[in-house]
Amino acid sequence: MAPAIVWFRRNLRLDDNVPLDAALRGHETVVPVLVLDDHYRDEDFSPPRLRFLAESLRELEAELAARGSRLLVRNGPAGDALAALARETGAEAVYGHDDHEPHGRALAREVDAALAWQGTRLRLLPDLHLVSPGSLRTDSGRPYAVFTPFLKRWREADKAAPRPTPPRVPTPDAVLDTSFPSIPLSRPLRLREVGAPANPPGGAREARHLWDGFRESALVRYEGGRDVPAASGTSRLSPHLRFGTIGIRRLLAEARAAWKDADAPGRASIDVFVAELAWREFYASILAENPRVLTESFRPEFDGFPWSAGEEAEERFAAWRDGRTGYPIVDAGMRQLAHEGWMHNRVRMIVASFLTKHLLVDWRRGEALFRARLADGDPASNNGGWQWSAGCGTDAQPFFRIFNPVLQGERFDPDGAYVKRWVPELAAWKGAGRNLHAPWRAPSPPADYPAPIVDHATARARALAAFDAIRGAAGSPRR
Numbered sequence: 001m002a003p004a005i006v007w008f009r010r011n012l013r014l015d016d017n018v019p020l021d022a023a024l025r026g027h028e029t030v031v032p033v034l035v036l037d038d039h040y041r042d043e044d045f046s047p048p049r050l051r052f053l054a055e056s057l058r059e060l061e062a063e064l065a066a067r068g069s070r071l072l073v074r075n076g077p078a079g080d081a082l083a084a085l086a087r088e089t090g091a092e093a094v095y096g097h098d099d100h101e102p103h104g105r106a107l108a109r110e111v112d113a114a115l116a117w118q119g120t121r122l123r124l125l126p127d128l129h130l131v132s133p134g135s136l137r138t139d140s141g142r143p144y145a146v147f148t149p150f151l152k153r154w155r156e157a158d159k160a161a162p163r164p165t166p167p168r169v170p171t172p173d174a175v176l177d178t179s180f181p182s183i184p185l186s187r188p189l190r191l192r193e194v195g196a197p198a199n200p201p202g203g204a205r206e207a208r209h210l211w212d213g214f215r216e217s218a219l220v221r222y223e224g225g226r227d228v229p230a231a232s233g234t235s236r237l238s239p240h241l242r243f244g245t246i247g248i249r250r251l252l253a254e255a256r257a258a259w260k261d262a263d264a265p266g267r268a269s270i271d272v273f274v275a276e277l278a279w280r281e282f283y284a285s286i287l288a289e290n291p292r293v294l295t296e297s298f299r300p301e302f303d304g305f306p307w308s309a310g311e312e313a314e315e316r317f318a319a320w321r322d323g324r325t326g327y328p329i330v331d332a333g334m335r336q337l338a339h340e341g342w343m344h345n346r347v348r349m350i351v352a353s354f355l356t357k358h359l360l361v362d363w364r365r366g367e368a369l370f371r372a373r374l375a376d377g378d379p380a381s382n383n384g385g386w387q388w389s390a391g392c393g394t395d396a397q398p399f400f401r402i403f404n405p406v407l408q409g410e411r412f413d414p415d416g417a418y419v420k421r422w423v424p425e426l427a428a429w430k431g432a433g434r435n436l437h438a439p440w441r442a443p444s445p446p447a448d449y450p451a452p453i454v455d456h457a458t459a460r461a462r463a464l465a466a467f468d469a470i471r472g473a474a475g476s477p478r479r
């Protein structure tokens with residue numbers, strides 16, 4: 001029987017891997033491959049993600065070897081590489097995951113065209129989400145643009161059970177022969193990226209370790225703990241979900257098992273955690289239905305928004321980027337991002353609101369910086385989070401609701417543990433008292449920490465005036 005190619009992309013694991021499982025069920029042998037196409041050379045594929053990818057691939061390679069197989073690595077373009085590999089191995093089909101992102105869709109078309117003329121089948125199966133992006137519709141048959149009704153339908157929708165880890169991955173002898181061409185993982189230059197100083201470690205073993213630790217302690221307290229950036233109240237699984245080093249069906253099945261054993265508050269927390277997984281799927285659906293959001297505001301009235309430009313805007317953007325705005329919670333978040341390639345969700349919302357509303361810098365600039373610095377950079381969630389924060393997206397935080405960074409800091413980091421961890425100037429400051437989140441109010445602010453680059457009340461008034469201008473232009477009622 002002819003083998004099947006298993007094309008790994010953002011599902012870098014053996015457990016709960018739908019294309020691998022389907023290929024093994026339908027064929028006696030499989031040929032696992034990763035294709036390094038131009039996407040990985042793209043500037044947007046940031047160093048933190050390349051490092052995470054490289055570590056995840058090394059582990060996948062070892063796991064396949066332990067099961068009698070081998071991870072082949074070929075250079076792209078993907079269509080040419082997969083078509084050539086099918087000819088070399090006599091494979092009759094290529095199995096991969098389907099993709100809601102514009103890049104992934106274009107890739108699928110390219111691969112399909114390259115395989116079709118030689119009669120090789122392409123089978124792209126749902127693997128990255130519990131409910132395929134774009135598959136849910138409102139009663140009137142339209143795509144969802146508001147989260148709460150989406151969540152209701154999403155909770156009701158059928159979801160597949162996790163697939164087992166294969167004990168063995170039978171692979172043709174010719175492919176196992178070391179003379180069969182494959183690029184050593186140590187060779188591609190970009191896979192040697194250093195990443196952020198404390199980059200999240202990649203690989204399925206690390207994902208399992210994080211998930212077990214989180215599930216056994218923080219999951220049942222997630223509802224309260226998830227908003228406290230100093231605590232380990234969230235799973236930190238986001239880069240693992242981005243690269244598929246843990247299966248989404250496995251997560252849901254184990255969260256449901258924990259729910260059965262939990263008391264009422266624990267169950268409420270697990271429900272909130274599952275709703276966060278649904279946010280990820282909501283934004284994936286928004287991107288699947290509206291690829292234009294990658295470059296445009298979801299709400300067209302924001303096309304004419306008077307974003308700041310010029311030298312002053314550049315200086316403000318640089319201060320935000322480098323964690324020197326003078327607002328401790330904002331600076332702590334931006335420094336965490338630079339150091340860890342990750343930032344706590346509450347703080348992502350605060351820094352995004354600050355950039356777009358206090359500094360009036362276009363959300364696209366913030367989104368691009370996050371993309372360049374995050375290990376979990378995900379086009380759909382990043383875009384959705386930025387547009388939500390800027391007030392121009394689906395289901396958005398209304399523009400006129402402007403986070404006060406001092407109050408946010410006092411509420412979610414009351415003892416200042418998070419700010420002190422990331423802003424050493426403030427950790428060393430003896431005279432903080434009750435002013436840690438507003439150092440300028442203290443009789444003697446720390447000399448080595450910047451004064452606020454904008455005054456909250458002034459910035460708020462300016463943002464509201466800008467918003468009123470576009471509301472007026474769009475002819476919509478004022479707030």
Ligand SMILES: Cc1cc2nc3c(=O)[nH]c(=O)nc-3n(C[C@H](O)[C@H](O)[C@H](O)COP(=O)(O)OP(=O)(O)OC[C@H]3O[C@@H](n4cnc5c(N)ncnc54)[C@H](O)[C@@H]3O)c2cc1C
Nearest residue numbers: 234235236237238276280345348352377378381382385386
């Ligand atoms: C401005 C902004 C940009 C963001 N950019 C990204 C991004 O590039 N990649 C990314 O994965 N998430 C992004 N998020 C969403 C969220 O901040 C992260 O998913 C979360 O902080 C990851 O930490 P965690 O794994 O500990 O999350 P947990 O709280 O443990 O949640 C579990 C999983 O649910 C998903 N999730 C949780 N919250 C959200 C959310 N608000 N939106 C979408 N999915 C969610 C993630 O996959 C996460 O790993 C962004 C949010 C904002 C406000």
